[in-house]
Amino acid sequence: MIATMINNHTLRVDDLTQFDPYAILHSGQVFRYWQTKQGWLVMSGSHWAKIIIDNRQIIISCDDANYFYHYFDFDTDYKTIKATLNAPKLQNALISGGGIRILNADFVEVVLSFIISANNNIKRFTKTINEICQRYGTQTDCGYWSFPNLEQCSQIKETDFKRFGCGYRAPYLVKAIQQLKQLEFKQLQKLSNQELQRILLSISGVGPKVAACIMLFAFHRLDTAPVDTWIKKAIAQLSVAEQKVILQGSYAGIAQQYIFYYLQHLHKEVL
DNA sequence: GGCCAGGCGCGGA
DNA sequence: TCCGCGCATGGC
Numbered sequence A: 001m002i003a004t005m006i007n008n009h010t011l012r013v014d015d016l017t018q019f020d021p022y023a024i025l026h027s028g029q030v031f032r033y034w035q036t037k038q039g040w041l042v043m044s045g046s047h048w049a050k051i052i053i054d055n056r057q058i059i060i061s062c063d064d065a066n067y068f069y070h071y072f073d074f075d076t077d078y079k080t081i082k083a084t085l086n087a088p089k090l091q092n093a094l095i096s097g098g099g100i101r102i103l104n105a106d107f108v109e110v111v112l113s114f115i116i117s118a119n120n121n122i123k124r125f126t127k128t129i130n131e132i133c134q135r136y137g138t139q140t141d142c143g144y145w146s147f148p149n150l151e152q153c154s155q156i157k158e159t160d161f162k163r164f165g166c167g168y169r170a171p172y173l174v175k176a177i178q179q180l181k182q183l184e185f186k187q188l189q190k191l192s193n194q195e196l197q198r199i200l201l202s203i204s205g206v207g208p209k210v211a212a213c214i215m216l217f218a219f220h221r222l223d224t225a226p227v228d229t230w231i232k233k234a235i236a237q238l239s240v241a242e243q244k245v246i247l248q249g250s251y252a253g254i255a256q257q258y259i260f261y262y263l264q265h266l267h268k269e270v271l
Numbered sequence B: 001g002g003c004c005a006g007g008c009g010c011g012g013a
Numbered sequence C: 001t002c003c004g005c006g007c008a009t010g011g012c
Helices: A021-025 A065-071 A078-083 A088-096 A107-117 A122-136 A158-163 A167-180 A193-201 A208-217 A229-235 A240-248 A252-265
Strands: A003-007 A010-013 A033-035 A039-044 A047-054 A057-062
Touching: A003 A065, A010 A065, A021 A039, A039 A065, A047 A065, A057 A065, A078 A252, A088 A240, A088 A252, A107 A122, A107 A167, A107 A208, A158 A167, A193 A208, A208 A252, A229 A240, A229 A252, A240 A252
Parallel strands: none
Antiparallel strands: A003 A010, A010 A057, A033 A039, A039 A047, A047 A057
16 A cells, blocks of 8 residues: 545545655656745645655645546556666666656646657746746646646637747647647547657657656556657667666666656756 | 757758 | 757856
8 A cells, every 4th residue: 555545635644655746856857846834735736635744654635536536546566666677787876766756647747747848948938937837827726837738729829939938849739739629638548659659749849758657657658768968968878788777677767767767856867 | 158948840861 | 861060148
């Protein structure tokens, strides 16, 4: 048991070794979170959760406990998965990233956020995303704004995206929003990796790397590993067998995520 | 001040 | 199919 649903608005984390809020939030899968006096506040789509860290206990107070039980992937035992990632040079990364979990994030938010992320830096595009939410989303009862839904997104013009710093990605975003309206998340969930990737690559502004992020963070395809400039540098140091674990293993996405957090956040040059 | 960022679209070979 | 180039813009 990793977490228990106490009621419709409350979750209790039972196994603290499998839930590290700091590492999860700083592992590049979510860009709308804030530190609070008690812990963290996280937004996903139109939903909000307060992670309250108190006396070696973690309580999640939120607008929808079912949503966040799924969001934090509490049915998956990452301890068992971690044991299958055999790569000696990755041990430090695995230990550091121990409490990272792969989220089940909001589809539209993931697609548009990662289009904006392309050839951009995290600090900059996080600011862009949050400004777009404040301008076009809806204020929720926790005080923070929802990610704009597709109808709200349709109101955003190319010049608006540019105004918020999206640069040359602005036209891609406008087109992607129209394409998203033609897609049904629940139908896409049924597709094989290959079919899903083909559809995602047809979205404007989505290439192989962004498609992999969408597959991992919105569709929970744990065997899909986004390869960015950080991961490219890291895998160059690994043996062929270790590269296979990262790029092709059943849990390639998880391995990659541990490495990304280790390199990007802990500022390590080497594994 | 130059390099880089969770890359992608496009045109030419 | 593959390769190289241009691209907005701020963080560092």
